[in-house]
Amino acid sequence: MTANILFSARPELWPVYQPLMTQYLTNAGVAFQLGTKFEPDQVDYVVYAPNSGLRDFAPYTRLKAVLSLWAGIESIVENDTLTVPLARMVDHGLTQGMTEWVVGHVLRYHLGMDRHITVQDGVWAPDPPPLASDRTVCILGLGALGEAAARALSALNFNVTGWSRSAKAIPGVTCFHGEDRLRAALTQAEIAVLLLPDTPATENTLNAETLSLMPKGAHIINPGRGPLIDDQALLAALDTGQIGHATLDVFRVEPLPASHPYWTHPNVTVTPHIASETRPVTSAQVICENIRRGEAGEPFLHLVDREMGY
Known part of the structure; x- marks a missing residue:
């Protein structure tokens, strides 16, 4: 037929x-x-x-x-x-593209690339980063995209943790699951990557409370879904220095309105939904x-x- x-x-x-x-x-x-x-x-x-x-x-x-x-x-x-x-x-093409984007921005934060690119003040001040094995990266969401990113970062010797709603097991990755273990995952997350789906249960996963759990000065990378983050809570955490910087590729409204404070905040990088296609x-x-x-x-x-x- x-x-x-x-x-x-x-x-x-x-x-x-x-x-x-x-x-x-x-x-x-x-x-x-x-x-x-x-x-x-x-x-x-x-x-x-x-x-x-x-x-x-x-x-x-x-x-x-x-x-x-x-x-x-x-x-x-x-x-x-x-x-x-x-x-x-x-x-697999989308997965590869997302993995490359995530790894690139994790390395950017880990190595402090922004500082050396934007600050050329003639001051010789060596400040090498720790080794990847001493940097904890937490992947929130361990579906196909999250698992691929976690495996790639683990292969670079980062200390990779991951959190998902249901139990997962990934070699080289410390996996947490369930609502009660989200706190444990975030308290270690120097860099957090959001790759959760957009569901009622995941909306505002990062909010005022959960952002406060992260190490002071932590970094956020969101190529997942805009509603995963409470925007006002993130802006407040950025203003206090609780969050050092956020790279955001997805938003509640797209294209991101020109008047949105993310565009002008000094500690936010906006990318126009290009993490993967x-x-x-x-x-x-x-x-x-x-x-x-x-x-x-x-x-x-x-x-x-x-x-x-x-």
Whole structure:
């Protein structure tokens, strides 16, 4: 039987994904029709971006799965009309990009690069950093992205800890889990990297109380989700020096409004949601593998747990 695959994403992505998916599905031996328009009751799979405009899945009575092009699925996971399996994007290209960005900014803080780049005052003042093994980096969120970043930092001999809501085990990483262990993780975190999903349970994970637990002068790196941080609490902690600096790539409102105090705060680095991006070449492979699996009766990869929200 031929699988009808609806591509529901921004129009400019269609000419990018269409030839890639055609190649991968053909190579996999899948009989398919791929397009941007089908009668809803004839669709087997929806390749989906949350900004595509598709919200009502009820008419898609033949649907086998919705395959998201985005890693973040918070805008769709509670859609009551979506009752079929939902797979989020776990793309090795996205993972590699995120790992590179995180490692780069951790090293920037660890080595004190900002000081040597921005201060050229003619004063010879040697102040070497500690070795990586004497610096504790805490990864909040140990999903695919968090685990990859943790492994990369551990390979550089950082003292890596991690926290997640459920138990995880990663070689070379001290793993904490559960709400009661978040405090233990943060009290050691000289550098904290946020890679948690955006759910009601993770909103404001960093707030006035949890920020106060961190070592004075600690650094924050957030390439995860904007709502993970209470913005006013972070600004206050930056003003008192409790937090030394924050590098923020994601925000509650994007683009970040020009009037937002993050832009002008001397101890904040704003990057415009560039920590990582879905690469069509690799993400199309992930999508097509799930379609192949669906047609072969095999389990889908990267399915979302609706109760957990990710």
